[in-house]
Every structure is written in C-alpha cells, then in structure tokens.
Amino acid sequence: MTATVADAPAAPVSGAPIPPKKWGAAIALGVIALLSLIFFGFGTPAGSTTRFVIARKTDFIQLPSLTVPSELAAILLSLVGLALAGWVAYRANQRRKVGIWLPIVYGMAIMGALLTWAGAGREATSIQLTGLLTSSLFLAVPLVFGALAGTLCERSGIINIAIEGQLLAGAFLAALIGSMAGNAYAGLIAAPVAGALVGLLLAIFATKYWVNQIVVGVVLNMLVVGLTGFFFSTLMSDDPSLNQPIGLEKLPIPLLSKIPVLGPVLFNQNLLVYILYVAVAVLQIMLFKSRWGLRVRAVGEHPKAADTVGIQVNRTRIRNTVLGGAVAGLGGAFFTVASGLAFGKEMTAGKGYIALAAMILGRWSPRGALAAALLFGFADALRVQLGAIGSPIPSQFLAMTPYLATIFAVAGLVGHARPPASEGIPYKK
C-alpha cells in the first residue's frame, strides 16, 4: 500500500513462483462503478440540477454555491470511477500495485456521483459540503483514537477487543472529574487514566495469567458497561452535580481557520481534535522510524527473536497495552466533555468495535487508521445528511457500510489484511 513499493516491478526471482494475478480489487471497483453508473448516472432525472453549498454562513470567506446538471455530472463521475477500475485491471495484469491516490480519487468520484444523485431536483435543499466534512471529522474522532489504541496494542502482540470498554471508561471518568472540578480540561486529563486502567487489567490477564486475550477483552467490555452503568444509576443520579454537560470550547487557529472549506473543517476545533492530529503524526513516526517502534513491532511479529536480542517482551507488551488504553480513554472524552454532553449509559454504542474495524482496514498503521476512521466518519455523516434531505437510500444500509467494508477487507476481497504474526499468543519463556 505504501508508495515506495508501488512501482517496483514484480520481477520473478529465479526459482521463486510467479505470484498469481490478483483481480479481486479490479472486479470490485468495476462492479461498484458500474452500479454507480446505472443507479446514480442513468437513475437521475434528466434536466434536474444539484446545488452544492460550499461555505457556511459563519465562514470567513464566502464562496458561491455550485450548481451542476445532475445527470451529466453523475454519469461523468461514474465514468471516472470505471476508468480507474480499468487502470487497476491494467496494473493487475502486469502484477503491479497501484498507489494510495487511486482509492482516494475513486472514493471521491463515487461519493460525488451519489451526492449528485441524492440532491438532484431538490430545489429546497442542497448538499452542505463543509458541514458534511466537519461532521465527518467530528464523528471520526473517537474512531481514530480507538484505532490508534488498537494499533499500539496489536503491534506489540496483544489483541485489544476492550477498546469499547476503554472508550466508555474514558467518557465516564471525563464526565465525573470534569463535573467535580467544574472544568472540562480536568476531564480531558482524567479520561486517559480510566482507559489506562482498563488497559492495565487487559495486559495483566494477558501476560501474567495467559488468559485468551479475546476473552479478557469481551469480559472487560462487559465489566466497564456494568460498572459505569452502576455508578451512573447510583452516584450520578443521587447527585446530578457529578454529571454535568460541560464542553471544551473551540479554539480557532488564527489565519489557518480562515482558509475556505479546509479552515473551518480542520482548524476550528477543540483541543481534543488538535491532540488527535499530533497523536497520529507522532505515533506514525515513532512506530515506523524509531528504535522504540522497531522493538515494539519485533515483539509483535517474533517475540522469541526479540527476547534473544534482549528486548523485554512482556514488559513491552504491558507498556504498550497501558499506553493504548490511555489513548482510547482520551478518545472516550469525545463522548462527554468534547461534545458538551453529560455521561449516559452505554453512550459509546459500539464505536469501539468500529474503531477495531478502522484499525484492520488501516492495516495496523496510525496513518491508515486515520484514513479508515475518516471514511467511517464520512459514512456516518452522509447518513445524517441524506436523512435530512430525504434520500431513498435506507439509512440502515449506509450505517452498515463500515462493517461490510471490514468484512471484505479481512476476507481479502479487496487487498489483504495481515495482522502482526504473534498477536494473541502469550509469550512464555
């Protein structure tokens, strides 16, 4: 998937078998583009137009809204998708890979066709582009933190199914401490502590007692649901001052936040979102360019070899799992203090499992996790937007897309997801 290996010709080494041609991706992309052409291209009523609103009224620079002829635009965008699928097929025939740009451009084209079709002939409403992107990023925040947590743990060889529990614990403690201190930032500091505690439990059971890590993860999720629900219904309902809806204020970055479209989307956010940018960048560099990252990955891939050169396998795993738990806990703060909401029972509603999916789709790298989480956030935002303008697509199908995409990914229908070799296996000297 990385650009460096993309153009290396798969020259058959003498004696090595020639790799088979992989047609799966080309077929999948082609079929989707064809469906897009049939449904969105030819399914759009002729003569109608779609209006895209680019800037919001509050934005610094007001861009005019864009009106396009719906049918023509949808057909053209679908044809772009088909052409890209053809390019993938051409490369597959040569046994070459394609760059990361292709799925991005392809996704934009198909999404554009879908939006054009959905907004066709609706004079009263329009597609809010900036709003759509802002809510995509917003909805992606807990997914990115969760997927980063999963990546940190699994790169060291511990399967973290407990992301859901870590998010929920973070959300709970952020609300509790934030309300007690009367300051949302206190909650932001408390949230990682809760997640780290859940991570510590996971690490102890996984490395000291060699319990199946999936068992511990599932049970820890239950435990956190039970504990937070219990305290929510007793402590917090006895004394409502312990659970206040307090929010982090937005911190617009001077100048940058005034850029059209990108400014309000990326640079007019609260502190948690800025932490997210830094976390993704730092973890990406640390995992793949630093000595620490090399050690972590060695422990996850081949713990015995790592141990032989003097790396403490279980200590690395415990540290990473606790750190991962803290990262997920911080993401949990999204649900309460970063959204300005009070804590509610099971308020994470399965986001931890979507984060797990984002980690897999992002192939266990922070950069990929960010991209996958943004995609899932976009699907979620699209569901809300299409619901608002009254689209004929049932919202449940859009809600399903992240899960289906993950199933396709792990089944190797589109690309191949390969987890760290030693994940889930306790290291016993």
Next chain:
Amino acid sequence: MSADSQTTEDRPDEGAPPEDRWRRALREIVESSSMVVFMAIVASMIIGGVLIIFADEAVRESAAYFFSRPGDTFSAIGDALGSAYSSMFNGAVLNLEASSFAGVIKPLTQTLTMATPLIFAGLGLGIGFRAGLFNIGAQGQLLMGATFGAYIGFAFSLPAGLHLLLAVIGCAVGGALWGFIPGILKAKRGAHEVIVTIMLNYVALYLVAWLLSLDAFQREGSDNPISPFVAETAQYPKILGVQFNLHLGFLLALACAWGAWWLMERSTLGFRLRAVGANPSAARTAGMNIGTATIITMVIAGGLAGLAGSAPVLGTQKFLTDAVAGTLGFDAITVALLGRSRPLGIVLAAILFGGLQASGPSLQVNAGLPVDIVVVIQALIVLFIAAPPLVRAMFRLPAPAHEKEVAA
C-alpha cells in the same frame, strides 16, 4: 456448584507418598477446578458487595461521622448488603414473602425462563470453542434466528403443532445462515472469525432495523419499529400453566444440551471437530478437512444461537424488535466460558446467570439497586474463572500438581 467434573478425573496420579484418605479427598476438592469456580463466584459476590456498600446513600452519610459513631456505619452496611442479597434470593430462587405456593416458586421458574436462551447460545459457542473457533457473533446469529422465526410466526397461519415446528426450524436456519458466512469466509479466505462475527453482529442489527421499517414487518397502527405479535399457534406452550412464564423452549434447550453432549462426546463428527480444535495440523495430517470442520462448526453454533432467538420471539416477548437480542449474545459467551464449554457446565452456568438476571427487577424494587450490578458480578465471575492462579492466590488454595491450560 460443580460446573466441571471431568478435569479432576484426568489428573495423573503422580506417585506421591501414600497419604491419609480423608486428607487426600480434601486436597482433591481444594485443588479441583470446581473449587476455583466456586471461589470465583464467592470473590465476585464480595466485590459486588463492596460496590453496593459504596453506592449506598445511608452508608455514605453515616461514614461521614464514622469516628464518632462507627456502629451506625456498620449497621448501614449490614442493611445495604442484607437487602441486596435477600432481594437477589427472593428474585431468583424462592420468594419467601409471597403468600401462595405459586408465588414462592415463581422466581425459580423465572430463572429457568431467563436461562433458556443462554443455554441454547452457550451450547453453540461451547461447540465453537472446543473446535477452536472464537465466535463473538452469537448476538447477530440470535437476532437473525429471531427474525426468521418471528416472520414465520406472524406472517403465516398454520395448524398449531406444525406452525411452532416451522417457526423453531426458521430460528435455527436464520442463525445457521448467519453462522455460515464467517465459517465459509474463514475456510475459503482465511478471514479471522472474531472480526467477521463482530462485524456481522452490526450488519444483522441494521438489517433487522431496516426490515422493521418495511410494511411486511411493521405492526399495523404502530409507529415504532416493532413486528406484529407471533400467532398463538407458533408460540411455545407454557409448561407449568399460565401463571408461570416457563415455556417449552426450556425443555428444548435441555434436549439440545443432551444433543450437544452426544455430538461432541459420542459421534465421529464431534471427535473430528474436537481434533481440529485441539491441534489443527495433526487433524489435517490425519486426513481431516479443516475447512469443512470450520463451516460445520459455525453452522451448528449459528443454528443454536438462532434457537436462542426463539426464546424471546416465540416464548416471552412474542414479537420482534431490533433490541430483541438484548445482550444475550455476549452473556452467552460468559456462560460458555463459565461452563468450560461442556453441556452440563453450560446448563448450570446458564441457570446461575439466568438467576442473576431474573433477580434484576427485585434488586431494583426492593433494594433500590440498578440492574447493572448483575452485569458487574457476571463479568467478574468470568474474569476470575479465566485466571485460576489468581483465584488460588486470593484464597491461598494450593495449586494442583498438574495445572491444566485454561480452555479458551
């Protein structure tokens, strides 16, 4: 509480010096994994008690002046624990405050009713665990089973016995179908079943939510996404009369438990599945087809989870919503773990957790405690069970001479 009896038998006699018969019997009891199970339950109840004390308002108020009048705090603690555990007993076992005999034993029948779906789904998961498959998808399989069964139940009108039979088969087929998908993806594409089943849980949830928005599934005159009531001909008959909720599904679950025992312990197929679970490479060398075993296991597990869906739609709730599965799928994982994947253990574990859940309303009303305490106790029990050395260390039990690996 002997959830596990077989592991005590296969411990080798390690030629130790002869010891007193009674001491030896005592040592075997203390070392046995049944003792660990029992102690795990005790430890979880104690921790649950600490939470109850911590959350009790009277205790917190009296603790404020603990050093001037410590007696108040202790009596408040006693009251809190007493009312919690007595309402648990009244809600799950026997209601000693009821006036009639039926009222006294009603909690017990309620416990068995709650245990019914847990037995079904737990059996399916147990078979999966023994065949080396980690199926987190009981939730989705149960939901799909419930959907198929409920649809047959409300959309057709058929004679009494046949209708119920078809609806029950529908539940099994729906679940089996949802189990087949991860099975074939694992067998043919190597997709990890944990991830696929987790994702399929959500796909099932949204699929059912969508179905319930269609006219074919929507109850007439209702704006909520709920289906019509299942026809009476397709409902499980009540086996103890109308005043108790206990229905035929419980007996069916017990029959399935016997069937699962026979399958895994007495049949060739079960031997194959266990061999694949114990050592896939050896099984392959012996000529067994791993892929086929995976698919068969997932279909059976899915079918049993689907049957678990029959308990709410054909037995208690009698209609379909997207929340019909509750948390049954995840509770069933804890049941299968506590029961060590053995049918008898699963039945006993399901009755224990069914009892904990049945005590929920009584806890809420009589002790003012949220139902969540039950979830906490349940999760703690399984955590402790999963780590026998931890429980042994807590209660200073001796480690057995031959420590067995914890079954997944």
